[in-house]
Amino acid sequence: MRIAIVLNTSWNIYNFRMNFVRALLEEGHEVHTVAPEDEYTNLLVAAGCVHHRVRMDSRGANPVKDSALIVELYAIYKKMRPDVILHYTIKPNVYGTLAASMLKIPVVNNVCGLGTVFLKDNLVSAVAIMLYKISFRFARKVFFQNPDDLKLFVTRKLVPERAVDLVPGSGIDLQKFLPMDFRRNDTFTFLMISRLITDKGVLEYIEAVKKLRAAGVNARFQVLGAMDPLHKRGIKTEVIQEWIDQGIIEYLGTTNDVRQFIQAxxxxxxxxxxxxxPRTLLEAASSSKPIIATDVPGCNHVVKNNFNGLLCRLKDADDLAEKMKEMAGMENATLKLFGENGRVKMETEYSESVVINKYLQTISEFKKAS
Incomplete structure (x- = not known):
């Protein structure tokens, strides 16, 4: 079969979907990738994919501006003529599905997260939700990464109930993110791994760090992730530089391999x-690291309070600071147990093989039907 995988970056395909791509190629499928070109595009081609460049801005949501994507994707799909298209991330899910529907090509969508359209209450959000409702009528299958998102879409009638299914995120490669032997740093070290945008709770983390420093807590506070000042909810570079200059955080920049930073x-x-x-939490838990995360959908499925980490209240820097203080004060045995529990949770619930097998099964059903 000719299978198209559509995402907002080639980097995303290579870093999070490559084992799935290899599984498709091993089964003899012809894999076409559709994404903006970046330094990972050539790696996709070298692996055996046929790549199609598309213009797509992953920042923000402007349905009027983004509607041009429908035309562009329509042209790509018409020329390619895939047997099935797999969409990931918001824009391919919405605009790619509309383009594919005009060509009567079956699609499988994956709702990786709800994005800001469900966090805001404005005209753009209303239009985006309407587009979900229109486009998802044409999807043969829609995978969700947690039951809360699935329930929300079904309850609001944004997707037919017959089409939905659940997968544990993009899954975690248990052989890549191996459990690490317990070792406690002389100075307790917190690490936030995230793109520097407000929705990730960066401002709450900074406020919590300030409170802990003021209270005399002896710890290191690190941030790993890309600055994105052009994003609608991005944090200005000069603000981040102020945090660095004032010694509030240690900024570690970006990396192609987070394992060394998680280990440290x-x-x-x-x-x-x-x-x-959240991918970063899967990677942390698989590596046997304790976690502090917000008690919100997605995070609270990966982190079970007082089992493999602690949950804090949403947008509450005081509570986050309390949980960080509590974590830093824990005995080694408790920290070690949290890490071990997290690894077991990944092995039993979040293995990447579960996700790959679900997709292969879905594709085989398309093959039988054709």
Whole structure:
């Protein structure tokens, strides 16, 4: 079969979907990738994919501006003529599905997270939700990454109930993110891994750090992730530089391999406002690291309070600071147990093989029907 995989970056395909791509190629499928070109595009081609460049801005949501994507994707799909299209992330899900529907090509969508359209109450959000409702009528299957998102879409009649299914995020490669031997740093080290936008709870993390420093808590506070000042909810570069200059955080920049940074930390923190299934938390738990995350959909499926980490209240820097203080004060045995529990949770619930097998099964059903 000719299968198209459509995302907002080639980087995303290579870093989060490559084992799935390899599984498709091993089964003899012809894999076409559709995404903006970046330094990972050539790696997709080298692996055996046929790549199609598309212009797509992953920042923000402007339905009027983004509607041009329908035309562009329509042209790509018409030329390619895939047997099935797999969409990931918001814009491919919405605009790609509309383009595919005009060509009567079956699609499988994956709702990786709800994005800001469900966090805001404005005209753009209303239009975006309407587009979900229109486009998802044409999807043969829609995978959700947590039951809360699935329930929300079904309850609001944004997707037919017959089409929905659940997968544990993009899954985690248990052989890549291996459990690490317990080791506590002399100075307890917190690490937040995230793009620097407000929805990830960056401002709450900074406020919590300020409170802990003022209270005399002896710890290191790190941030790993890309600055994105052009994003609608991005944090200005000069603001981040101020945090660095004032010694509030250690900014670690960006990396192609987070494992060394996870290994060097004692606890991973993500005070996000809402997630599908946060990749960084899967990676941390698989690596046997304790976690502090917000008690919101997505995060609270990966982190069970007082089992493999602690949950804090949404947009509450005081509560986050309390949880961080509590974590830093825990005995080694408790921290070690949290890490071990997280690894077991990943092995039993979040293995990447579960996700790959679900997709392969879905594709085989399309093959039988054709």
């Amino acid at each position: 930390a004692d606890c991973i923190v993500l005070p996000s406002y809402r997630e599908g299934t």
